[in-house]
Amino acid sequence: MNASAGRRANGSIIPGMPEFSFYHPIEVRYGDLDPQGHVNNARFLTYMEQARIEYIRQTGLWDGGSFADIGIILADAQITFHAPILYGQPVRIGVRVARLGNKSLRMDYQIENTDSGQAFAEGSSVIVTYDYRTEETIPVPERWRRVIADFEGLSLEAE
Numbered sequence: 001m002n003a004s005a006g007r008r009a010n011g012s013i014i015p016g017m018p019e020f021s022f023y024h025p026i027e028v029r030y031g032d033l034d035p036q037g038h039v040n041n042a043r044f045l046t047y048m049e050q051a052r053i054e055y056i057r058q059t060g061l062w063d064g065g066s067f068a069d070i071g072i073i074l075a076d077a078q079i080t081f082h083a084p085i086l087y088g089q090p091v092r093i094g095v096r097v098a099r100l101g102n103k104s105l106r107m108d109y110q111i112e113n114t115d116s117g118q119a120f121a122e123g124s125s126v127i128v129t130y131d132y133r134t135e136e137t138i139p140v141p142e143r144w145r146r147v148i149a150d151f152e153g154l155s156l157e158a159e
Helices: 041-058 142-152
Strands: 005-007 013-015 022-026 072-081 091-100 104-113 119-131
Touching (some): 022 041, 091 142
Antiparallel strands (some): 022 091, 072 119
């Protein structure tokens, strides 16, 4: 997919430069709005979650079965807000895996106007691979490592 963001020296995203290979469109619903008429801040995290799950599904890491079979758990989420989202604005989320660790991966996001590329917010999350049956963290499955590394152009060396 066509990318539309890059990075500054401090790691923040610059609109208009290539960065993301995956985008997920978001429909802003009336119920997402707060009394001020823009998307409530908490919904930004929900949008990131929707895009993350679609990334995992589209790359073939999850077949849509039981969530217990995905084997991931959210450990950390960060978000920086840049501009409000208003009802009717076209929104998409850029998603990428920025780092593959031994038992975790970091995903980056940019919430942006689909037409103009204006960044509404940027964020990241740390996802830990987890066995829900034993309730323990596990190494990132080798198949996941290969799929993600191929899709993102990352090194397979564990960090």
